[in-house]
Amino acid sequence: MPLENASFPHTHLLGIEGLKEDEITQILDVADQYVKQNRRTNKKKDLLGGLTQINLFFENSTRTRMSFELAGKRLGADVINMSTSSSSIKKGETLIDTASTLNAMRPDLLVVRHGSSGAVKLLSRKVDCAVLNAGDGKHEHPTQALLDALTIRRRKKRIERLTVAICGDVLHSRVARSNIHLLNIMGARVRVIGPPTLIPSGVEKMGVEVFYNMEEGLKDCDIIMMLRLQTERMHGGYFPTVSEYFSLYGLDYEKLSHAKEDALIMHPGPMNRGVEIDAAVADDLTRSAIQEQVEMGVAVRMACLDILTRSKRGDQK
Numbered sequence: 001m002p003l004e005n006a007s008f009p010h011t012h013l014l015g016i017e018g019l020k021e022d023e024i025t026q027i028l029d030v031a032d033q034y035v036k037q038n039r040r041t042n043k044k045k046d047l048l049g050g051l052t053q054i055n056l057f058f059e060n061s062t063r064t065r066m067s068f069e070l071a072g073k074r075l076g077a078d079v080i081n082m083s084t085s086s087s088s089i090k091k092g093e094t095l096i097d098t099a100s101t102l103n104a105m106r107p108d109l110l111v112v113r114h115g116s117s118g119a120v121k122l123l124s125r126k127v128d129c130a131v132l133n134a135g136d137g138k139h140e141h142p143t144q145a146l147l148d149a150l151t152i153r154r155r156k157k158r159i160e161r162l163t164v165a166i167c168g169d170v171l172h173s174r175v176a177r178s179n180i181h182l183l184n185i186m187g188a189r190v191r192v193i194g195p196p197t198l199i200p201s202g203v204e205k206m207g208v209e210v211f212y213n214m215e216e217g218l219k220d221c222d223i224i225m226m227l228r229l230q231t232e233r234m235h236g237g238y239f240p241t242v243s244e245y246f247s248l249y250g251l252d253y254e255k256l257s258h259a260k261e262d263a264l265i266m267h268p269g270p271m272n273r274g275v276e277i278d279a280a281v282a283d284d285l286t287r288s289a290i291q292e293q294v295e296m297g298v299a300v301r302m303a304c305l306d307i308l309t310r311s312k313r314g315d316q317k
């Protein structure tokens with residue numbers, strides 16, 4: 001069946017856990033087509049004409065919110081951004097009441113970021129439209145893992161059998177969790193590297209190898225994903241000082257020399273230079289795919305909006 005018409009068996013995109021290999025491949029294949037569209041002067045396609053997309057972000061965001069907005073607009077949807085700082089949420093309205101209010105306005109797509117794990121799933125049960133998780137607490141950030149996968153697949157021509165190291169604050173990272181699920185489903189070998197305080201206990205059960213030392217963990221890696229220290233989710237001391245953290249876990253050229261010569265450096269952003277990554281390494285275009293990840297983010301989000309509205313658009317024909 002041509003990609004444009006292939007159906008997708010899920011109503012929402014709440015996480016990577018539970019997706020099948022061919023469903024992930026379908027999203028990446030469609031996203032590849034949108035990369036082409038986005039590189040043209042005319043980036044618009046009237047696929048979602050008449051549909052309404054609401055972006056509801058309870059947590060800060062630059063890349064994710066903007067790329068969901070661009071993705072919806074490039075596909076012709078009416079896109080509304082709801083700012084939680086100026087809405088009735090500040091007047092004490094509950095998440096469920098906000099969901100019911102938005103639902104009454106009959107949106108077709110709801111993109112939600114929330115600080116609590118599970119909040120997006122809860123909200124998805126209260127509305128009639130497709131819900132996309134743009135990050136829920138420490139739980140999942142599915143479109144980030146998909147855009148990372150697209151970046152890796154385009155650079156390395158495959159995901160299967162690559163060795164990927166996810167480094168730093170794995171404990172508080174929804175990016176790490178979604179990536180661990182996706183990379184395992186796609187047949188990569190996954191390692192996590194960080195101080196013992198920032199590695200979740202029992203993470204081996206998710207199918208990863210654990211390292212507490214960067215030099216050992218980076219050995220023979222094809223992909224290095226660096227993570228920000230999520231201090232907003234930390235209550236207590238997880239590491240002595242920033243400079244000590246950087247000297248042990250910050251990615252600099254010395255640590256990078258232990259990975260494969262062509263190892264690709266990735267980071268979901270926002271970066272903290274001199275904390276988890278050395279500025280020169282981050283800016284090294286021969287090694288880093290950080291800007292490319294942002295480009296892939298728009299294409300992947302277009303693919304997700306497209307795929308999740310297929311049955312609805314089919315009904316209208």
Ligand code: NCD
Nearest residue numbers: 063064135141228268269270
């Ligand atoms: C990540 C997030 O929000 O989980 N950022 C992003 O979406 N690009 C990672 C982070 O905030 O460190």
